[in-house]
Amino acid sequence: MAPAISIAIIAGTGVVAPVVGLAWGPVPIAAVTALTALVLLAARLWIARRRPGRRAVGARRRSEPVTAAAWCVAWPLSAAVTGYTVGRILNTPDAISQTYDAVFHLNAVEWILKTGNASSLRLFLEAPQGSVYPLGWHTVIAAAMRLCGATDIPLATNAMVLAVSGLVWTSGCLALTHILLRGRPLALLVAAVMAGSFSAFPILLLNWGVLYPNFLSVALLPALLAAARELVPTAGARPTGLVLPAGALGVGGLGLTQPNTAATLLLALVILAVARAVTTVRTPPAERPAGALRRQALVSGGLAAALVLTWILMRPPRGAAIWGPSYATSGSIGEAITSMAVQLPLIWVPAVLTFIGFVAALRTDGYRWLAVLHATTGALYVIARSAEEGDLRFFMVGIWYNDASRLGALLPVTAVPLAVLGIFAAARWTRALAARLAAAQWARGARERLAAAGERVRILSWWRWAACPVLVLFLVQTGPLSGAMSDSVKTLERTYMFSADSPSITPDERALIDELPDLIDKDAVVAVDPRSGAALAYALAGVDTTLKHLLHRHDPEVYVIQDKLNKAATDPTVCPAIRKLGATYALYFPGKTISNQKPFPGFTHLDTAPGFELVAKQGDAALYRITACG
Helix, strand or coil, X not given: CHHHHHHHHHHHHHHHHHHCXXXXXXXXXXXHHHHHHHHHHHHHHHHHHHCHHHHHXXXXXXXXXXXXXXXXXXXXXXXXXXXXXXXXXXXXXXXXXXXXCHHHHHHHHHHHHHHCCCCCCCECCCCCXXXXXXXXXXXXXXXXXXHHCCCCHHHHHHHHHHHHHHHHHHHHHHHHHHHHCXXXXXXXXXXXXXXXXXXXXXXXXXXXXXXXXXXXXXXXXXXXXXXXXXXXXXXXXXXXXXXXXXXXXXXXXXXXXXXXXXXXXXXXXXXXXXXXXXXXXXXXXXXXXXXXXXXXXXXXXXXXHHHHHHHHHCCCCHHHCCCCCCCCHHHHHHHHHHCCCCCCCCCHHHHHHHHHHHHHXXXXXXXXXXXXXXXXXXXXXXXXXXXXXXXXXXXXXXXXXXXXXXXXXXXHHHHHHHHHHHHHHHHHHHHHHHHHHHHCHXXXXXXXXXXXXXXXXXXXXXXXXXXXXXXXXXXXXXXXXXXXXXXXXXXXXXXXXXXXXCCCCCHHHHHHHHHHHHHCCCCCEEECCHHHCHHHHHHHHCCEECCCCCCCCCCHHHHHHHHHHHHCCXXXXXXXXXXXXXXXXXXXXXXXXXXXXXXXXXXXCCCCCCCEEEEEEECCEEEEEECCCC
């Protein structure tokens, strides 16, 4: 729970700080952290006094040496195999995603560092009147940079990417597997490999968008599901006392990162609560704890009501949910079944294990909720991927912007524990099949030989431990290191390629941006066309720009500049707009644009427009002083 709680504290401090008149930074974060720790410590002591036996039970759980040893192996293993794949996509530590939303995400970090305002309720980056936007991702990066004295935002962003994929995601997957399979060492080792075996997450969202906040929120989800599972224990058991307040803080961190994943968590809570209520109904009345059915009915009803309200109210405007169907229904169903989204290469072993685990979960009490959640997520993915445009489609998947990639990234959250369950189910079914064969009349001779061989194997009691690394190595080779995963990497790494035909920033453009602080006045404002990638001058060089995202504010002066800047010497409406925005320079980045959008008309042919004086040039990229407005 530490990552989700940390984000709640860091981003929550950003919301509170301006309200009480403080600049956001390490000192307020440290103060809120200390206060939160004291409150939780007091709650822990109070619970320990009320339930003295609870502490001993928790201590016994934590003291299992074999499970602890499995964690010590599984977590580094998972971080290594997952981080290796992510590192292959980034290629260089300071790589920049050449995608649509990268401009905003990098600039938002710079804006927080410059202004000291990290409030998710008061984002003025591209809206003069302020707007609401969850800044959990950006505040964590800005806090790390403040603490480390770092200045390179792409480098800090990629460090965050590696930490989230290699530590946050993997620890959550291991925690969820630990809860579901009671800390079995083999389950933890298998989960460690499975966490890095699905191309749908963590690597898909690093290519699509780029959706850094969604990437972080999905990585938080397994740990929160583990907490939810602890809060809905088996009949007769009670959850650990601190799970509820810690879970509430974690949900706060999730909401401050990306609210649509909070809707996913709420959906999971409803499914889990209903599954527990059904189990209680099927339990003979004499064996039920007193009042259990009434409590579970109230919890299930309350969660269902909250889900309905969330489903209706928490969705973007219809115009923002722009993603339409992109694949045939039959193909999208196949993608959902194999947990391999948006036509990425199929990685067979994890896909088959997930399907086996899904079947086993449907047949096993205590795991049906997981299978239902997986099927529900898959159904929503199919709707987003293939359903026709209309009100029904928007009602079902509008919370996720009608975007199949966001929903496809949710599939591994349940696929990882289901694949682990699939390993055990396959082993159990194989043993049962072997027993039936051994009992057959025609196999009497073989039965004696099998019994003798089994007796020899039992003498070598270490065979199980020898089999574990062999199995893990097999899963690594057929998952994270498989040829299909390499093909996925080759597809997804293209958005991080840094070359002369990059759509966002080319080497010449980056070289010119790096020179900007020495070429212009400290407080100068540079007019930019964000579609050319020039708006990244704000994040990369700390230079103020007229626009900082491709979706810019509704400002009449901005519209004049984007349409008529190159006519500044002849059109009388241009210079007043330039003066209003304070722009004295203009960046000219001809060539490819982000997402192949048309460049703004006012930024075309600046190299031949009158009223612009060349200051510096790198290849085709140029910086001009605006002289037309004297």
